[in-house]
Amino acid sequence: MDSLSSGLVADVLERLHQDAEAADAPLAQTFTNGASSREEIIGRMIEAESRDLKGLYHGFARNFLSVSPRLGRFLYMCVRSCKARRIVEFGSSMGVSAIYMAAALRDMGGGRLIGTDLEPGKIERARENVAAAGLADFVEFRLGDARETLKSGVGGDIDMVMLDGAFTLYLPILKLLEPHVKPGTLIVGENAFEEASGYIDYVRNPQNGYLSLSLPFNPGRGNELTVKT
């Protein structure tokens, strides 16, 4: 049995992906405008984060920036295959990826997802969306900068991490969580660009205790799968 194929979760996700498409369509122009290469676009995004990270994401307060249905399905499958009980998500936005992962927790008998986002309005909508999908009992959203909200701990060892916030913070956030990362912990990085934060160099160096590779779908989007060895 899986909650993605039919029922309330599937219906809510279908609606949210439609809302996301409508809200985010104009955004595609913002960073690609006049850019001649993928590297140039990534460079612009990293530069914008370095200039004013909070201001940049505040500008996206009404945007979903959510995972694709394909990546969402992949997240669901990761949670199930590593039999996750505790998941941490950096960058929850309106809660779309959280719904995929929380649905898998419930389908496997329970667990907890701790998600965090900078934007109060997004956290509010993420709570509403997760509740609409009937998954509120499995999710805790923390409002604020993940460098602060995750500092107080997450209640124990983490089975899975989803990194989907500011690109330049993936390595600092991973290091913050490392005391709770154990052998077998899965880490999914969306937009884990080689150019940002040293994250890719770090997780692809086996001396740091990880094995890591880029995922074969959405090429160029920096989707990285990592396991703690």
Ligand SMILES: C[S@@+](CC[C@H](N)C(=O)[O-])C[C@H]1O[C@@H](n2cnc3c(N)ncnc32)[C@H](O)[C@@H]1O
């Ligand atoms: C790509 S979106 C996340 C999409 C979400 N994972 C989904 O698939 O539905 C990135 C989010 O990260 C949040 N963010 C960026 N920097 C952050 C930080 N330092 N702490 C917490 N959230 C942050 C932004 O506000 C934005 O909503």
